[in-house]
Amino acid sequence: MASQDWMDRADKVVMQTYGRQPLVLVKGEGCRVWDDEGREYLDFVAGLAVCNLGHAHPEVAAAAAAQLKQLVHTSNLYYTTPMVELAEELVRHSFADQVFFANSGAEVNEGAIKLCRKYARERHGDGRHHIISMRNSFHGRTYGGLSATGQEKFWKGFEPLLPGFIFVPFNDLAALEKATEVGACAVLLEPIQGEGGVCLPGPGFLTGVRQLCDKKGLLLVLDEVQTGLGRTGRLFAHEHYGVKPDIMTLAKALANGLPMGALLATAEVAQAFVPGTHASTFGGGPVIAAAAKTAIGLLSNPDFLFQVRQKGDYLGEKAAALQKNFPVIKEVRGLGLIWGLELHQDGTPVVTACRERGLLINCTQGNILRLLPPLIVSKEEIDRGLEILTQALEAVFP
Numbered sequence: 001m002a003s004q005d006w007m008d009r010a011d012k013v014v015m016q017t018y019g020r021q022p023l024v025l026v027k028g029e030g031c032r033v034w035d036d037e038g039r040e041y042l043d044f045v046a047g048l049a050v051c052n053l054g055h056a057h058p059e060v061a062a063a064a065a066a067q068l069k070q071l072v073h074t075s076n077l078y079y080t081t082p083m084v085e086l087a088e089e090l091v092r093h094s095f096a097d098q099v100f101f102a103n104s105g106a107e108v109n110e111g112a113i114k115l116c117r118k119y120a121r122e123r124h125g126d127g128r129h130h131i132i133s134m135r136n137s138f139h140g141r142t143y144g145g146l147s148a149t150g151q152e153k154f155w156k157g158f159e160p161l162l163p164g165f166i167f168v169p170f171n172d173l174a175a176l177e178k179a180t181e182v183g184a185c186a187v188l189l190e191p192i193q194g195e196g197g198v199c200l201p202g203p204g205f206l207t208g209v210r211q212l213c214d215k216k217g218l219l220l221v222l223d224e225v226q227t228g229l230g231r232t233g234r235l236f237a238h239e240h241y242g243v244k245p246d247i248m249t250l251a252k253a254l255a256n257g258l259p260m261g262a263l264l265a266t267a268e269v270a271q272a273f274v275p276g277t278h279a280s281t282f283g284g285g286p287v288i289a290a291a292a293k294t295a296i297g298l299l300s301n302p303d304f305l306f307q308v309r310q311k312g313d314y315l316g317e318k319a320a321a322l323q324k325n326f327p328v329i330k331e332v333r334g335l336g337l338i339w340g341l342e343l344h345q346d347g348t349p350v351v352t353a354c355r356e357r358g359l360l361i362n363c364t365q366g367n368i369l370r371l372l373p374p375l376i377v378s379k380e381e382i383d384r385g386l387e388i389l390t391q392a393l394e395a396v397f398p
């Protein structure tokens with residue numbers, strides 16, 4: 001009972017903030033992970049859209065290891081070289097002119113909120129501090145991120161939240177236009193709501209948001225923490241929709257598993273941050289930046305992204321075909337390699353049944369099975385994953 005022993009020890013000394021799967025993982029390679037008792041799993045969670053290049057990617061590991069022996073940390077009192085090269089890569093591949101580095105999605109969303117308010121105050125004076133965010137969104141667990149998150153279940157027990165956030169339904173331009181009347185500085189949204197259940201923007205929604213922002217003088221902030229870095233088959237999800245934000249946040253896959261976040265902005269907006277206005281001790285540190293620079297070099301390759309789109313279409317078609325045999329599946333939706341299978345019932349037993357058969361998947365919102373395989377997944381692995389998912393659905397809904 002090696003696993004049980006670890007779990008018992010963990011539950012004694014680690015705070016109980018997660019509903020963890022009863023699994024102790026000790027090793028990963030590509031799309032597979034192993035537990036401490038030697039069982040192998042096909043991983044269609046990828047650390048929640050983090051290990052986009054798969055586990056233990058040799059080039060990322062080598063870049064981090066080399067830097068680990070060279071220089072680990074200096075603080076941002078000084079310049080270091082990996083962060084310069086990484087920022088140049090991010091700027092080269094995006095709408096942005098400048099980057100601020102931090103350590104997580106929540107932390108860069110905090111940065112985005114601060115930047116919006118600072119910019120708006122300089123530009124328009126006081127009174128335009130509100131940020132319009134979407135219902136069913138997810139922006140992280142710090143007070144700023146939590147206050148921007150449009151799901152009351154995450155707020156419970158933590159009020160009062162940060163003031164100045166207004167929520168409108170995703171895909172509702174009329175509600176958004178109405179909300180702008182309160183004195184807002186920005187609209188903050190995920191191009192595809194991930195944690196909210198893989199909810200895609202309707203036709204014209206994101207271009208409508210962009211036009212509205214331009215008309216009302218609001219900043220458009222896209223939280224691409226989950227959808228960015230190749231997940232949807234484009235380097236950034238907004239590229240699918242023909243819009244450009246003023247600010248974008250990235251994290252999760254940026255260093256393929258090492259903690260890093262990046263806040264990207266146009267030069268016009270970024271100039272609102274001056275020395276002393278914002279900081280992060282570890283932000284842009286050499287080891288993480290070296291890993292991220294290697295990761296983005298691989299993720300931004302057009303051939304690689306083309307394959308993600310092809311494999312994503314393949315996975316999506318196979319997942320949609322499951323609906324014929326399993327009426328419990330209400331809807332299948334996704335883009336690239338982020339897919340949600342919305343069920344009419346609780347999805348947790350399916351997650352368990354998959355795990356027992358050697359496949360890791362996630363369930364969000366209670367009833368939406370979320371598939372986030374590493375982007376290096378092969379067609380054979382997709383076949384195998386969906387075969388296990390089919391068997392699990394058969395076992396749970398005979």
Ligand SMILES: *Cc1c(COP(=O)(O)O)cnc(C)c1O
Nearest residue numbers: 104105106138139140223225226
């Ligand atoms: C995961 C996620 C976050 C929070 O990132 P952390 O690194 O956990 O703080 C924020 N926004 C979106 C869209 C996410 O998916």
